[in-house]
Amino acid sequence: MSYDKELAAAKKAASLAARLCQKVQKVLLQSDVQSKNNRSPVTVADYGSQALVSFLLQQEFPAGFSLIAEEDSKDLRKDGAQEIVERITKLVNDSLTSDGSYSVTLSTEDVLKAIDSGKSEGGSEGRHWVLDPIDGTKGFLRGDQYAVALALLDRGKVVLGVLACPNLPLTCISGADRHSPNNEVGCLFFAEVGGGTYMQPLDGSSTVKVQVSAVENPEEASFFESYEAAHSMHDLSSLIAQKLGVKAPPVRMDSQVKYGALSRGDGAIYIRLPRKGYREKIWDHAAGSIVVSGMDQFHSVCYFLSKAGGVVTDAAGNPLDFSRGRYLDLDTGIIVTNQKLMPSLFKAVRESLEEKALSL
Numbered sequence: 001m002s003y004d005k006e007l008a009a010a011k012k013a014a015s016l017a018a019r020l021c022q023k024v025q026k027v028l029l030q031s032d033v034q035s036k037n038n039r040s041p042v043t044v045a046d047y048g049s050q051a052l053v054s055f056l057l058q059q060e061f062p063a064g065f066s067l068i069a070e071e072d073s074k075d076l077r078k079d080g081a082q083e084i085v086e087r088i089t090k091l092v093n094d095s096l097t098s099d100g101s102y103s104v105t106l107s108t109e110d111v112l113k114a115i116d117s118g119k120s121e122g123g124s125e126g127r128h129w130v131l132d133p134i135d136g137t138k139g140f141l142r143g144d145q146y147a148v149a150l151a152l153l154d155r156g157k158v159v160l161g162v163l164a165c166p167n168l169p170l171t172c173i174s175g176a177d178r179h180s181p182n183n184e185v186g187c188l189f190f191a192e193v194g195g196g197t198y199m200q201p202l203d204g205s206s207t208v209k210v211q212v213s214a215v216e217n218p219e220e221a222s223f224f225e226s227y228e229a230a231h232s233m234h235d236l237s238s239l240i241a242q243k244l245g246v247k248a249p250p251v252r253m254d255s256q257v258k259y260g261a262l263s264r265g266d267g268a269i270y271i272r273l274p275r276k277g278y279r280e281k282i283w284d285h286a287a288g289s290i291v292v293s294g295m296d297q298f299h300s301v302c303y304f305l306s307k308a309g310g311v312v313t314d315a316a317g318n319p320l321d322f323s324r325g326r327y328l329d330l331d332t333g334i335i336v337t338n339q340k341l342m343p344s345l346f347k348a349v350r351e352s353l354e355e356k357a358l359s360l
């Protein structure tokens with residue numbers, strides 16, 4: 001089955017949302033940032049991006065529309081939030097106008113409703129869009145990396161993914177090419193089931209097919225991990241890297257930009273080991289995982305025969321299961337690399353986890 005129409009709509013929505021985020025990042029005000037009840041930050045750009053993507057997808061695919069997205073309008077409906085809601089509404093309307101193909105003006109209530117369309121519970125039946133309107137909000141606030149991450153699930157499997165990465169250089173960010181004079185930024189990665197992964201500049205001016213690194217010797221591999229030490233245990237990943245023989249220091253970066261960079265071979269390994277008790281959400285990995293694998297992990301024929309795609313599993317070697325609702329139920333963490341390196345990465349992960357358990 002082809003998802004070309006869905007992919008085209010997803011690329012357009014994510015690109016417009018990325019432009020909205022870029023505009024906000026340039027002039028971010030303290031009043032634009034709020035704290036959710038889990039104390040994680042959320043900004044007018046997170047809300048604006050979610051409202052915009054939700055509205056655009058719903059226009060294109062009104063029948064049975066279902067969206068699983070990170071944000072909701074609860075805090076925006078509280079007393080005193082009117083000003084911030086107006087600012088978000090203006091951002092969304094300006095984005096729609098700038099695109100030229102929409103002659104609508106959304107009210108503040110339209111925007112709140114569009115944000116709240118993201119409350120779907122997902123599951124293994126039917127189609128569901130999955131959105132992280134800004135993945136890496138902490139990176140966004142620092143002026144670093146972040147992504148707009150959008151995927152489509154069909155019967156519990158990821159069938160397409162789009163990652164808009166406004167601050168990622170168009171050229172390789174590691175190894176010998178690192179100091180390339182071309183410092184243009186803004187990449188859009190996209191993948192459709194079975195169709196490989198492609199990258200464009202955010203303005204869509206050209207397209208290249210990308211492939212994960214073919215490195216087989218871990219000594220030549222570099223690895224990615226979260227910038228935030230609270231999101232992934234850096235001591236454990238450095239133990240894993242040491243066991244593998246990785247020589248290069250870790251590349252620490254926010255968000256699913258790590259999956260995008262990996263999909264074009266900027267590094268060969270991504271290790272994510274959250275602290276005990278943390279539950280991963282599907283919007284933090286749906287788009288990234290298909291961009292790296294270039295296909296659905298559950299299509300086992302592709303999974304075993306492909307040489308080009310990367311492999312994404314949990315720390316027990318299981319493929320990620322997006323069919324269980326808003327959360328991923330997985331063993332310990334997520335590891336990503338190419339087909340050749342996966343057996344040794346997996347072994348190093350198991351040994352390191354066992355050593356850590358013994359030392360507790």
Ligand SMILES: Nc1ncnc2c1ncn2[C@@H]1O[C@H](COP(=O)(O)O)[C@@H](OP(=O)(O)O)[C@H]1O
Nearest residue numbers: 134135136137138226230231254255274278284
């Ligand atoms: N304690 C924790 N452990 C692991 N991940 C966490 C976390 N707290 C927040 N996160 C998730 O980590 C995401 C960022 O990933 P990364 O660590 O790769 O930059 C956040 O996405 P948001 O920024 O969309 O909230 C959030 O969902």
Ligand SMILES: [Mg+2]
Nearest residue numbers: 040041070137
């Ligand atoms: Mg968040």
Ligand SMILES: [Mg+2]
Nearest residue numbers: 132135136284
């Ligand atoms: Mg996220």
Ligand SMILES: [Mg+2]
Nearest residue numbers: 070132134135
């Ligand atoms: Mg987010």
